Amino acid sequence: MxxxxxxxxxxxxxxxxxxxxxxxxxxxxxxxxxxxxxxxxxxxxxxxxxxxxxxxxxxxxxxxxxxxxxxxxxxxxxxxxxxxxxxxxxxxxxxxxxxxxxxxxxxxxxxxxxxxxxxxxxxxxxxxxxxxxxxxxxxxxxxxxxxxxxxxxxxxxxxxxxxxxxxxxxxxGRTGVYMLQDALEKLAPLTQSPEERLDVARRVMRTLPATAWLRQNGNFGDHLSGGDAGLYDLLLNPRDxxxxxxxxxxxxxxxxxxxxxxxxxxxxxxxxxxxxxxxxxxxxxxxxxxxxxxxxxxxxxxxxxxxxxxxKHAGLTKPDPLDPNAVPIMREIPGAELAKQMTPDNMLPFPFGTLVVPIPLPPQARGILPLIDGERTVGELTAILATRGVNAEKFRHVWQESFHILERLNRVLLRSPA
Ligand SMILES: C[S@@+](CC[C@H](N)C(=O)[O-])C[C@H]1O[C@@H](n2cnc3c(N)ncnc32)[C@H](O)[C@@H]1O
The missing domain is CATH 3.40.50.150 (Vaccinia Virus protein VP39)
Structure with missing residues (x-):
């Protein structure tokens, strides 16, 4: 040991x-x-x-x-x-x-x-x-x-x-994994070397019945595309x-x-x-x-x-997305790209792993998202939208709703101060 x-x-x-x-x-x-x-x-x-x-x-x-x-x-x-x-x-x-x-x-x-x-x-x-x-x-x-x-x-x-x-x-979401782990622990006991155990797993996978839950499970692909390390970690891990x-x-x-x-x-x-x-x-x-x-x-x-x-009780206060000095920032996908993903009926198809759920957004989100560059403040967004005929009150309403939805999708966040 x-x-x-x-x-x-x-x-x-x-x-x-x-x-x-x-x-x-x-x-x-x-x-x-x-x-x-x-x-x-x-x-x-x-x-x-x-x-x-x-x-x-x-x-x-x-x-x-x-x-x-x-x-x-x-x-x-x-x-x-x-x-x-x-x-x-x-x-x-x-x-x-x-x-x-x-x-x-x-x-x-x-x-x-x-x-x-x-x-x-x-x-x-x-x-x-x-x-x-x-x-x-x-x-x-x-x-x-x-x-x-x-x-x-x-x-x-x-x-x-x-x-x-x-x-x-x-x-x-790991349905099928633990059945295979149980079977493999009997066929390839922990007393064998990692190389011997991997060889057994490969042999079992070659003829795994189509009905095996692992085969039906598309939630992960470690055993298919993760190489030796992926297969071992998924099916032969000694404690999981x-x-x-x-x-x-x-x-x-x-x-x-x-x-x-x-x-x-x-x-x-x-x-x-x-x-x-x-x-x-x-x-x-x-x-x-x-x-x-x-x-x-x-x-x-x-x-x-x-x-x-x-x-617990850290007292973390959530930032206020309506604060005119708040700076919205895209987590990774640029705002213009996210806006393009919206369907004509203003849905954003969102992948929760393997499940794609259409999420309704206010139609105005299509115009606001491309303006989010991690520099502009909410106050500046308000001013730009005013030039497009969306008054401050209306913007407040739309922004609050859009941010609430997109924050919970981890797509739009707020930037930290310098
Ligand atoms: C499944 S890998 C995860 C690696 C990485 N965190 C990732 O997400 O890609 C688990 C890692 O934890 C390490 N580990 C397991 N037990 C540990 C321990 N007691 N102390 C330090 N590292 C440990 C292993 O060596 C291994 O590299």
């Missing part, structure tokens, strides 16, 4: 990521693309964790706990560097091989705001890395022997006012548990944390699937946690939960 492993399964996990660092990445590819995702997109961190109130000039210390080959760390460090923001991104992992790939990716990008630490999350205190304004822990907690203890440890390493971006597996949103909220609660936002917030709103007014009235009587659980039950396709979390 490796020094940091707490039991045989944990030793198997350490061996897995040494043999098949995850995700499978070639550092040379950094010259031609940047992976963008959640959690840890800089604009999301600024908005959802810090409520668009933390000055961009304020140095930010980041921990990427279980960074793997570095997708999240490379994205965030690149975004921070491009925006010329003072920051240090500390990448922690216990896989030497994964860290060496993450490091090579950072070197290809000439990032000098990132450093790499080999060590275990279980021994975070002893590593004396200090406190962090933001901690990313993506796809890690659900593999650990004691996720609650690990999350509590991470929480102790947050600065006052700091927050985290987390991702854990969710059960319903999935959390319903109710389980996940309980895990957060135990660590003194609560969500600032689930990603995307609208995804956890069951009214999207329940137009019936009687059912909507009933939903309105339920606490948001139960509503989120209903959305997960009804959609059935959530394979992960992504959340930005802060300390």
């Amino acid at each position: 490796t020094a940091s492993a707490t039991d045989d399964r944990d030793a198997g996990l350490a061996a897995q990521y040494e043999a098949y660092p995850y995700p499978e990445r070639n550092p040379q590819d950094e010259t031609r693309r940047l992976f963008i995702g959640s959690p840890s997109h800089l604009r999301e961190v600024d908005y959802w964790v810090f409520g668009a109130q933390r000055p961009r000039s304020k140095p930010m210390r980041v921990l990427v706990a279980g960074c793997g080959t570095g997708d999240g760390a490379i994205m965030l460090a690149t975004q921070l560097a491009r925006a010329d923001r003072p920051a240090e991104v500390v990448c922690l992992d216990r896989s030497t091989k994964a860290l060496s790939i993450a490091q090579a990716r950072a070197e290809t990008r000439k990032l000098d705001n990132i450093r790499f630490v080999e060590g275990s999350l279980n021994e975070l205190d002893a590593l004396e890395l200090g406190l962090f304004d933001y901690i990313d822990c993506c796809g890690v907690l659900h593999h650990l022997p004691n996720p609650a203890a690990a999350l509590q440890t991470l929480e102790r390493h947050l600065t006052p006012g700091g927050g985290m971006g987390l991702m854990v597996y969710a059960p319903f 548990r999935a959390y319903t949103i109710t389980d996940f909220l309980a895990l957060l609660d135990q660590a003194g944390l609560e969500p600032a936002a689930l990603m995307e917030p609208a995804r956890y709103d069951p009214t999207l699937f329940l137009p019936d007014p009687r059912l909507r009235a009933r939903l309105a009587t339920l606490p948001w946690q139960e509503q989120a659980a209903i959305a997960e039950d009804l959609a059935g396709n959530m394979a992960t939960h992504v959340a930005y979390v802060v300390r």
Whole structure:
């Protein structure tokens, strides 16, 4: 067993990521693309964790706990560097091989705001890395022997006012995975080497019946396009548990944390699937946690939960989108492009994973979206719309509604002060 492993399964996990660092990445590819995702997109961190109130000039210390080959760390460090923001991104992992790939990716990008630490999350205190304004822990907690203890440890390493971006597996969208995992553990026991176990998985996949739930499940493609690392991680991982949103909220609660936002917030709103007014009235009587659980039950396709979390009762005040000095900013897709995606009847087809839901927008959103450039204030937008015959009162109304919808789709956010 490796020094940091707490039991045989944990030793198997350490061996897995040494043999098949995850995700499978070639550092040379950094010259031609940047992976963008959640959690840890800089604009999301600024908005959802810090409520668009933390000055961009304020140095930010980041921990990427279980960074793997570095997708999240490379994205965030690149975004921070491009925006010329003072920051240090500390990448922690216990896989030497994964860290060496993450490091090579950072070197290809000439990032000098990132450093790499080999060590275990279980021994975070002893590593004396200090406190962090933001901690990313993506796809890690659900593999650990004691996720609650690990999350509590991470929480102790947050600065006052700091927050985290987390991702854990969710059960319903992973239907079929655990059946295969059970079968493979019998056919390829943990006592075998990672290479032997992978070979067995490949053989099983070759003749997997068409009726197997895994085959019917299009919510993820790791086993099809993720190479050896993807197949191993999905089907042979020695420890992997999935959390319903109710389980996940309980895990957060135990660590003194609560969500600032689930990603995307609208995804956890069951009214999207329940137009019936009687059912909507009933939903309105339920606490948001139960509503989120209903959305997960009804959609059935959530394979992960992504959340930005802060300390309970942190008193995070949401920014006011109607403040004339507020600066709206597109998360990633330019406003003009998003406006083009609107259908003639003013619907925005929005992909919640594999499910595309038409979201109604005010027709005027088509004209407002292309004006959002991350520089113009709401006051300036009001003035421009006035020249087009939309008076201030009408603009206020339309903007409030548009922002509310697009914020909950994580498409339009507000910029932090300089
Ligand atoms: C599924 S990968 C996720 C990688 C990355 N966060 C991502 O989302 O692409 C899980 C990572 O957690 C690391 N890990 C697992 N247990 C750990 C521990 N106790 N301490 C540090 N890293 C650990 C593994 O080595 C592996 O690189």
